[in-house]
Amino acid sequence: MTTFVLFGGTGDLAKRKIIPALYSAFVNGRLDASFSFIGAAREVLNDDEFRKRVAASIETYGCKEGKTDTEKVADFLALTYYSKIDAREPDDFNVLKQRLHTSESNATLFYLATGPDIFIPVVEQLSKHGLVEGNARVVVEKPLGRDAQSAKEINHSLRNYLRENQIYRIDHYLGKEMVQNLLALRFANLFLEPLWNRKWIQDVHISIAEQVGVETRGDFYDHTGALRDMVQNHLLQLVSIVAMEPPVNANPDAIRDEKVKVLRALHKFTPEEVSKKTVRGQYRAGAVDGKPVIGYQSEPGVPTSSRTETFVAIRAEINNWRWAGVPFYLRTGKRMASRSAEITINFKPIPYSIFGKSQGPLRSNRLVISLQPEESVQLFMKAKEPGEGIRLSDVALNLDFAEASNSRRVESYERLLLDALHGDLTLFVRDDELSAAWEWVDPIMNAWNNDSEGLKSYIAGSWGPAASSYLLAQNGAAWGEEYVEG
Ligand code: BG6
Numbered sequence: 001m002t003t004f005v006l007f008g009g010t011g012d013l014a015k016r017k018i019i020p021a022l023y024s025a026f027v028n029g030r031l032d033a034s035f036s037f038i039g040a041a042r043e044v045l046n047d048d049e050f051r052k053r054v055a056a057s058i059e060t061y062g063c064k065e066g067k068t069d070t071e072k073v074a075d076f077l078a079l080t081y082y083s084k085i086d087a088r089e090p091d092d093f094n095v096l097k098q099r100l101h102t103s104e105s106n107a108t109l110f111y112l113a114t115g116p117d118i119f120i121p122v123v124e125q126l127s128k129h130g131l132v133e134g135n136a137r138v139v140v141e142k143p144l145g146r147d148a149q150s151a152k153e154i155n156h157s158l159r160n161y162l163r164e165n166q167i168y169r170i171d172h173y174l175g176k177e178m179v180q181n182l183l184a185l186r187f188a189n190l191f192l193e194p195l196w197n198r199k200w201i202q203d204v205h206i207s208i209a210e211q212v213g214v215e216t217r218g219d220f221y222d223h224t225g226a227l228r229d230m231v232q233n234h235l236l237q238l239v240s241i242v243a244m245e246p247p248v249n250a251n252p253d254a255i256r257d258e259k260v261k262v263l264r265a266l267h268k269f270t271p272e273e274v275s276k277k278t279v280r281g282q283y284r285a286g287a288v289d290g291k292p293v294i295g296y297q298s299e300p301g302v303p304t305s306s307r308t309e310t311f312v313a314i315r316a317e318i319n320n321w322r323w324a325g326v327p328f329y330l331r332t333g334k335r336m337a338s339r340s341a342e343i344t345i346n347f348k349p350i351p352y353s354i355f356g357k358s359q360g361p362l363r364s365n366r367l368v369i370s371l372q373p374e375e376s377v378q379l380f381m382k383a384k385e386p387g388e389g390i391r392l393s394d395v396a397l398n399l400d401f402a403e404a405s406n407s408r409r410v411e412s413y414e415r416l417l418l419d420a421l422h423g424d425l426t427l428f429v430r431d432d433e434l435s436a437a438w439e440w441v442d443p444i445m446n447a448w449n450n451d452s453e454g455l456k457s458y459i460a461g462s463w464g465p466a467a468s469s470y471l472l473a474q475n476g477a478a479w480g481e482e483y484v485e486g
Helices: 012-027 047-061 070-078 090-099 116-128 148-161 177-187 218-222 225-243 252-265 271-277 412-422 431-449 466-473
Strands: 002-007 036-041 080-084 107-112 137-140 167-169 201-209 278-284 286-288 291-293 311-316 328-333 340-347 366-372 376-384 392-400 455-459
Touching (some): 012 412, 036 090, 107 412, 177 225, 225 311, 225 431, 271 311
Parallel strands (some): 002 107, 137 167, 278 455
Antiparallel strands (some): 201 340, 311 328, 376 392
């Protein structure tokens, strides 16, 4: 018997991501026969009222295999219940307890899709009511803390009630198909490993560009900003997987042991370095995909005087034998020209060209791993154009995963929920990883707080402030979209 209890069950994340992911797992036969789902939140609702919301969430955001299958929706709703819970009301937890079957074989997964201030009171009550013993697991959403100190406090408090292997810190980027594929690409193939180091790699770009603005989350976002919302977690997780040493095996801790070493080896910036190696920006009114959009300061919930960054670019460095001297250019932004998440490994130029000057400078080989909107791995090589004489051009060896496989695409939330239900911690973040990531981010945040001049503006629908291009141009590099073939 497995029960999934969703705190924050009436919230935005539940509606858009978690409930549709759970439903998709159900429709695809991935949940065991005795599964049940309890939504929990402060609002007073009965089971049927909650079921109506679940049905609406499936209708709007559900997977295409199942959203129109009224029988399946009805079956899912029959497993769905609601429990009103206020974290400060111990009695509410008694009611929840009655709803849960607590025999030995029971596995309960508590998912805390709430603000971080509620995590500890909820976990404390769960523990006091004997609900986190045995097989119980707790998933906690980001942001976990606002800085290294607060993250440490939250981790410490969680550990008062839970063992580390009961805590599932979710970073949904780790559930993306291509992120896992990166592990396969790196550690199941021979030819990349000898090249995967400072001797052969010029630089690494990791860019997550979004077209959306802050949508309905203006107030939350304004207290968070892009550095905490995207860099501290998603971008640094990608850095750690690109840069890690081969783990001794594929067990969760073996992989996380290697990832945390990368995070600890990230060079921490002095305040002077922060001003040279980071760029932050905020979007003003512009147009995305030809449609006019408002500027960040006019978004609902955002003060007109806001100094919060919606764009970040950083030239990071990893101080270890494999990567010393190789720039890792990280970038993320809202309201950018297009939606894409990509990792580009730029190899060094060939030492000498036998083809002479007529070919112009040759862009060196690069490996582009695209997470979204499409999933692909492309290795760009030089080849001769067909026809007379030798003219070189860039051709891609292309692994297109949509074409290469007919298997069902599993969305990251569904994958991670199923992993948590099966007790697989591989794609969840360990406490030491989280601390190491915050320790690298803290000096950047502190320096920005003391520098009122540094925030640049950019037009919505562009690729960010000009300073972001300059950050790379200083090293003779350019972001992918700026590159002009020589
Ligand atoms: C979330 C951030 O973690 O990731 C959002 O809080 C962001 O601000 C989202 O929009 C991006 O995720 P994805 O999967 O759409 O790239």
